Amino acid sequence: MSESILIVEDEIKIAKLIADYLGASGYTTYHLEHGNDVLPWLQDRPTHALPSLVLLDLMLPGTDGLTLCRQIHDHWPSLPVIMLTARVEEVDRLLGLELGADDYICKPFSPREVVARVRAVLRRAQSRQASDDVAVNQLVLDEEGWRALADGKDIELTAVEFQLLKVMMSAPGRIFSREQLMDHMYRDHRIVSERTVDSHIKKLRRKIADAWPEREIIRSVYGVGYKYQPEE
Structure with missing residues (x-):
């Protein structure tokens, strides 16, 4: 399966040129x-x-590139971002990198340069994969692949489900309120019902149960919230 690139660019000709070279x-x-x-x-x-990497233009209609870079970094910290921009000021370049961008390419650029930068960033991301894996008991979180492995069995999770599981596994036994979990699920502070958390937890439990039918590792604490409690 080939690696995939999400191109976020409002200039159609530039986007098509990049897509042709990457293809x-x-x-x-x-x-x-x-x-x-x-x-x-x-x-x-x-x-x-999820894509392997995002090529993100700075000046976009709607949400701008810097805001998107921060949001992507908050939701998917292992997803590499390369920013594309016609603004060459040093402050913009540093700000983009501080918000989580892995590289920065100024327009006009050679499409061959874009391909070379993409390859370099993906190589760096792949080299971090082994060290970024987080293992808890027999349940492993693959942060590069945004997936969970239960006794080697792949559990396909959505980005929100993965984030929920990661947060709870980071502190086994700690009780997280629905409000705390919502803060981790939606870093853009959107307004959602607490029932949304319950719905995601229910789906997450069902997927884990398919891999571990006799284990209950996400537990409800009545009136408080949820916790990850690995079995002894």
Whole structure:
């Protein structure tokens, strides 16, 4: 399966040129033109179908590139981002990198340079994969692949489900309120019902139960919230 690149660029000709060169180099590409479409597009995809990297233009209609870079870094910290921009001021470059960008390419650029930068960033991301895996008991979180493995069995999770599980596994036995879990699920502070957390927890439990039918590792604490409690 080829690595995939999400191109977020409102100039169609530039996006098509980049897509053509990346496609010729063996990458699968997706294209979005409007900043407001990026977060919903990513959140709607299962973790195994997230792109390998995002090429993100700074100046976009709707949500701007710097805001999107921060949101992507908050929701998917292992998802590499390369920013594209015609603004070459040093402050913009440093700000983009501080918000989580892995690289920064100024327009006009050679499409061959873009392909080379993509390869370099993906190589760095892959080299971090082994050290970033978090193991708890027999349940393993693969942060690069945004998936969970139960006794080696792949549990396909959505980005929100993965984030919920990661937060609870970070502190086994700690009780997280629904409000605390919502803060980790939606860093853009959208207004959602507490029942939304319950719905995601229910789906997460069902998926874990398919892999571990006789184990209950996410437990409800009546009137308080939820906790991850690995069995002894």
